[in-house]
Amino acid sequence: MNTKKKLLIAAPVLLLAGLVVWAFMPSPQLVEVAQARQGRFERAVQEDGKTRLRDRYVVSMPLAGRVQRLTLRQGDSVKREAIIATVLPANPSLLDERTRLEQRERIGSVEASVARAQANIERANAALAKAVADTRRTESLAQQGFVSPTQVESERLNQRLREKELEAARREADAMRHELAQVRIALQPSRGATGAMTSAPWLVRAPVDGKVLKVVQQSEGVLPAGTPLVELGDPAALEVVVDVLTEDAAQLRPGLPVRLHGWGGPELAGVVRLVEPAAFTKVSALGVEEQRVYAVIDITSPQPQWATLGDGFRVEVSIVVQSLDRALLVPVSALFPQGDRVALFVLQDGRAHLRTVQLLARNGQDAALAEGSGLSADAQVVIYPPPGLKDGARVAPRQ
Structure with missing residues (x-):
């Protein structure tokens, strides 16, 4: 059999063998990926709070007697x-x-x-x-x-x-x-x-000086000493009070920046003025007893921005307890424990490469990694990695 005939016979055999090998090769595992990025990182304690007047004055009866009908109404200004x-x-x-x-x-x-x-x-x-x-x-x-x-x-x-x-x-x-x-x-x-x-x-x-917040006793009548008549206060002297879990309160200190939103107006800036030293017990909506602490916040935004904000308004509070101006950020869903370290998978050349990284901080969405973790700002990382994913495994981004 000459060489030409041998080649004609061997070519289909090799092609068939290649097709068989290709058919039985494992297909790349589909994974979800996200891109690392450079940006600002913040970790905040988030709770619902409410506004209250910094100073509230109750004008009461100095002595028992008959008080005449009050002409003041709620909202009136007084000197x-x-x-x-x-x-x-x-x-x-x-x-x-x-x-x-x-x-x-x-x-x-x-x-x-x-x-x-x-x-x-x-x-x-x-x-x-x-x-x-x-x-x-x-x-x-x-x-x-x-x-x-x-x-x-x-x-x-x-x-x-x-x-x-x-x-x-x-x-x-x-x-x-x-x-x-x-x-x-x-x-x-x-x-x-x-x-x-x-x-x-x-x-x-x-x-x-202030405004009438509440008229307690409008009509004429005989009242004992100490009976409240009206409540006075300055609506421009508002503060925000929020109760936080004791484990979160341990991270708070006066001077921390605060973001106030969800009150019906623009986002406002504030600062923590006081974290009360004593805790109290509060039952959550799920019936769980929680130990909480009050934190008092001053509004630092210009007063015209919150002129329509009144006493007792609900406010969503974010107290920034940690911030990094330029940090390497990845989704927290990309991280998993690897012994006593933290690791993630980096997608490179169609394969998932295992990398151990040093975690600086994390919040509900992002994790900040230390420099020298071996990641670039445009690296693709695997989020929600499947349990069976191995180092070097062939993967493809899920579309």
Whole structure:
């Protein structure tokens, strides 16, 4: 048999053998892939919160008597020392011996509140002085290139917070002094030479500038001492309070940036002012008992942006506890444990290559990887890797 005939016989045999080998070769495993990227990473604690007034003042009856019908309505603006209500003596026994003793004791209690408010002012003054000094020092270091602009902005923000605390302390002290004056005036009719009651009305005045939040007692009537009449407050002095799980609260600290959204307006910026030290028990919607802590947030966006935000509004809160400006990001669904390390599969040349990486942080969507993980910003990684996927296995992206 000559060479030509041998080739004619061998060619179909080789072709058939190739077809058989190709038919029995395993097909590439279809996998879902995503692309790694370079970007900003944030890890946040997310909860629902609500707004509340920073300072709420309840104007109450200084002494038992007949209050005339109030003309104020909810939403009315009032100035400090404006007349809120007029109280008339109810009967000659209005200031008996027992009532006078109660009023004197109340004077002592309010005087203690005034002293406490004054101490708060001194403490706020000291905190503001320290914040101003820290800001100046940080700005000086920034000019020399020793600190970053972010740290300078943080110090300036801290100074603004201390200024707000001082303003709130002064308003509280004014309110306490006003209440003390009201109590002393209420006791004056019992100090006549003959002990006789006077019929002069008592004018209940507003302790601060603000708006009427609630009219508790609208109609005329005889009321005991301490009965609330109206609630006053400044709608422009809003804060946000949110309760977070104790394990999340352990990561919070004053000064952390906050995003406020889901309230019906634009996204607002805020900052954590206070994390309360004591927790409380709350039953979740699933009936599970949870330990939670209140965090108080100041709104730092310009007031015109949230002028329509009122007291008691629901707000979605995102407290940023960790941020990285330029990080290598991959979906968290691409990671899986590999011994005591974290690994993922990289799609390259039609095969899945196993890579161990160093995890810096993760949130609900992305994971930030350390430099030197062997990944480029445009690498394709396998997400939701099948359990049987091996290193070097042939794979193809699922369409």
